[in-house]
Amino acid sequence: MRLPYSRDDSAWGSVMIPITVIKNGEGPTALLTGGNHGDEYEGPIALFDLARTLNVEDVSGRVIIVPAMNYPAFVAGTRTSPIDKGNLNRSFPGRPDGTVTQKIADYFQRELLPLANIALDFHSGGKTLDFLPFCAAHVLADRVHEASAFALVEAFSAPYSMKMLEIDAVGMYDTAAEDMGKVFITTELGGGGTATAKTAGIAKRGVRNVLSKAGIFKGPVDVAQTQWLDMPDVDCFCFAEDAGLIEPLVDLGDAVKRGQITARIHPIGRTGQAPIEISAKMDGLLCARHFPGLVKSGDCVAVFAVTV
């Protein structure tokens, strides 16, 4: 896809978003995306790799690979676009006559999503969050639609699989895909603005496992056991009410009890002040945490989930 930048923005004059399409025989279409947020790396790693290594003879159907959806953000290493500050994952359905980020959303909404039967959109924690590695799908009103998505999540074979509650679904790519009836799955595979050998490996295996489950990929796969988690309500999320220095008292994957203090936020303006305490509002485990050592008011500092 060619980005219609204005001619006076010379730094971006001829940038195009890389895309690979592999089609062979009859079968469903998978739309595979990374870099929806530009500072999340497992998706781009897995998808640049897949675009280079997927043999056409192993495909039955069509695979559309976009390793870096919000390409300007990906090139800048930032969550949102450096051109218009657009958060692509909050820009759907987009606008054909809008800003650059809105145009990218519109291209997915009107051109790519309608072609797809299934969509896998890779995310990670970015610079601000770190996650337990999981593949996820949303709890949906349509139970048949929901079950199709959870079957692909299980096939992905991440160490954890999440039944995800969306507390604010407005403008999301996920919602755009689900509203079209597409089977949509996503991931959170680490974070901190980098990737590890472990999380990159999970992504590379997972995408082939999903394509195999969908009947599109005929090559070898590497499936594994997964631990299902559930995020039943908004009590899963803890936000900072004041800025400060965060002291973790539990780490990712640690079990917690309702009422347990899991982190402290120390005021940094002066010494001698009591920290704000962050408590778990449910029995479960810590599945995401704030990554940088300093937090601002309103930051998500912890996410808890329940083992199923």
Ligand SMILES: [Zn+2]
């Ligand atoms: Zn993301």
